[in-house]
Amino acid sequence: MTVLVVGASHRSAPVEVLEQLALDPDAAAKLRTAALETDHVIEAVVLATCNRVEIYAAVDRFHGSVDDLTALLVERTDLSADVLTPSLYVHYDEAAVAHLFSVATGLDSMVVGESQILGQVRAALRHSQDTESLGTSLNALFQQGLRVGKRAHAETGIDRAGQSLVSVALAEAAEIVGPLEGLRVCIVGAGSIAALAATSARRADVGDIVVVSRTHSNAQRLAVAVGGRAVDIDTLSAELATVDLVVSCTGATGTVITADMLTHVGTERSSAAPLVVADLALPRDVDQAVGQLPHVVVIGLESLATSLHNGAALEDVAAVRTIVAEEVAAFVAARDATRVAPTLVALRTMATGVVAVELERLWTRLDTLTPQERHEVERTVRRVADKLLHEPSVRIKEYAGRSLESSYADALAELFALHPSAVEAVTKPGDLS
Numbered sequence: 001m002t003v004l005v006v007g008a009s010h011r012s013a014p015v016e017v018l019e020q021l022a023l024d025p026d027a028a029a030k031l032r033t034a035a036l037e038t039d040h041v042i043e044a045v046v047l048a049t050c051n052r053v054e055i056y057a058a059v060d061r062f063h064g065s066v067d068d069l070t071a072l073l074v075e076r077t078d079l080s081a082d083v084l085t086p087s088l089y090v091h092y093d094e095a096a097v098a099h100l101f102s103v104a105t106g107l108d109s110m111v112v113g114e115s116q117i118l119g120q121v122r123a124a125l126r127h128s129q130d131t132e133s134l135g136t137s138l139n140a141l142f143q144q145g146l147r148v149g150k151r152a153h154a155e156t157g158i159d160r161a162g163q164s165l166v167s168v169a170l171a172e173a174a175e176i177v178g179p180l181e182g183l184r185v186c187i188v189g190a191g192s193i194a195a196l197a198a199t200s201a202r203r204a205d206v207g208d209i210v211v212v213s214r215t216h217s218n219a220q221r222l223a224v225a226v227g228g229r230a231v232d233i234d235t236l237s238a239e240l241a242t243v244d245l246v247v248s249c250t251g252a253t254g255t256v257i258t259a260d261m262l263t264h265v266g267t268e269r270s271s272a273a274p275l276v277v278a279d280l281a282l283p284r285d286v287d288q289a290v291g292q293l294p295h296v297v298v299i300g301l302e303s304l305a306t307s308l309h310n311g312a313a314l315e316d317v318a319a320v321r322t323i324v325a326e327e328v329a330a331f332v333a334a335r336d337a338t339r340v341a342p343t344l345v346a347l348r349t350m351a352t353g354v355v356a357v358e359l360e361r362l363w364t365r366l367d368t369l370t371p372q373e374r375h376e377v378e379r380t381v382r383r384v385a386d387k388l389l390h391e392p393s394v395r396i397k398e399y400a401g402r403s404l405e406s407s408y409a410d411a412l413a414e415l416f417a418l419h420p421s422a423v424e425a426v427t428k429p430g431d432l433s
Contacts, residue, residue: 001058001060001137002059002096003056003058003059003138004056004062004066004090004096005054005055005090005092005096005100006055006066006069006089007052007053007055007073007088008052008087008088008089009052009053009054010301012088012089014302015282017077017079017084017087018052019282019283020076020078021076022048022050022053022282022283024251025127028046029127031072031076032044032131033131035057035068035072038065039061040059041057041068041069042057042058042137043058043128044134045057045128045133045138045142046128047103048124049117050165050249050282051110051165052103054103055069056138057069057138058134058135062092070084097328097332098325101144101148101324101327101328104118104149105149105153105158105320106118106152106153106158106159107320107321107324110304111165112158113158113159113316114165115153118146118150121145125139125142125143125146144327147327148323148327151327152323156320156323157316158316158320165193165304166196166280169280169299169304170197170200170247172299173276176273177245177274180201182205182206183206183245184207184208184243184244185201185206185209185243185244185247186211186236186243186246186247187210187212187222187247188246188250188256189250189251189281190211190213190221191249191250194249194250195222197247197278197280198211198226199226201226201247202227202228208229209226209227209228210229210230210231210239210243211229211230212230212232212235213233213250216230216232236257236261240265240275241264241265243275245278246277247278248281248286249279249281250281251281252283253283255284255286256285256286257277257279257285257286257287259289259290259292262275262293263293265293274296275296276298277298278298279299279300279301282301284300286300344393347393348389348393351385351388351389352385354385355381355382358381362377
């Protein structure tokens with residue numbers, strides 16, 4: 001059993017494709033369940049963020065698993081397999097480990113070094129734990145991934161250099177309309193991204209903050225937290241005419257802000273600066289036609305991806321890549337050593353049993369030996385057995401990291417006539433990755 005990743009992100013897919021793959025928590029849970037129902041998936045974790053959807057799976061077969069997981073992603077879009085597949089990536093075994101560690105450290109984020117992804121990885125792990133969708137393999141991998149992410153932020157300046165997507169969007173908005181201090185801001189949505197946007201806007205000392213959400217109680221909760229006011233979703237059009245900046249990040253599957261809602265922006269707003277609309281949702285909240293209006297500037301995920309120039313210093317990125325490489329090597333070595341451990345334990349158990357039987361036979365023939373003499377004989381025999389087993393044990397551990405490590409373990413069991421049940425008795429269910 002080993003690890004497979006099938007997914008898409010801002011690095012592999014255009015926004016139009018990511019929009020169709022976007023998952024809310026319920027959809028992510030259904031995808032995780034569907035993955036577990038395929039023939040070769042034993043464990044599964046789904047990582048779904050605003051710019052990536054990935055299925056991590058512990059599988060017993062590579063090719064069948066790739067086909068099954070790809071089919072599941074195709075089913076969740078209106079795209080054909082021929083159209084979607086070029087936007088997907090597949091990582092297997094060590095490459096899958098390296099990918100998760102890169103994701104957890106922020107190296108694979110749209111904004112390199114952003115720390116929000118670490119919380120999203122933790123949430124994905126927790127959801128799988130709560131639904132018993134993972135066992136030893138993925139649990140160990142994700143726990144290590146979280147530790148690697150924390151280490152990267154503790155030992156390098158990657159978190160200071162890399163900003164959150166919200167911070168970058170607000171910085172771009174400031175380049176268009178000037179300083180954010182005193183501006184009127186509308187937050188559309190009340191989820192985690194919306195809360196981050198509202199908090200960041202308040203820290204920038206904006207003026208009035210209006211929170212709009214389909215669930216008024218959620219909007220009210222966020223508005224109170226940032227000293228703003230909550231309004232009903234059906235008043236959104238009127239609110240858009242009076243604000244300077246809009247940050248939209250809902251979980252809606254359809255358009256939330258249309259061109260018709262902003263047609264009169266130029267005549268109704270007192271400010272000469274354009275209205276900036278930052279669309280951070282996936283699928284997009286803002287109708288593409290909005291970007292064609294003369295008094296409106298749209299900042300979307302696609303434009304952020306192409307124009308983003310974050311301050312991630314090259315030395316910090318290099319340092320994190322080194323950490324990832326070290327941690328991948330350590331994780332794989334530990335995992336591979338675990339794979340052959342049952343064979344080694346069974347071998348040493350057999351040797352210990354043989355020594356014990358032969359010593360008992362010897363004592364019946366040499367009943368005149370003193371306790372000290374018996375001790376010396378026993379120690380010598382056990383030392384001989386240990387030395388005979390030492391070289392095979394060292395070699396099998398060295399071979400463990402090679403692609404044929406299972407055949408070496410099998411050969412060792414065969415050469416020493418280890419019964420399969422002896423090896424299986426050492427291996428607890430779920431211990432091997």
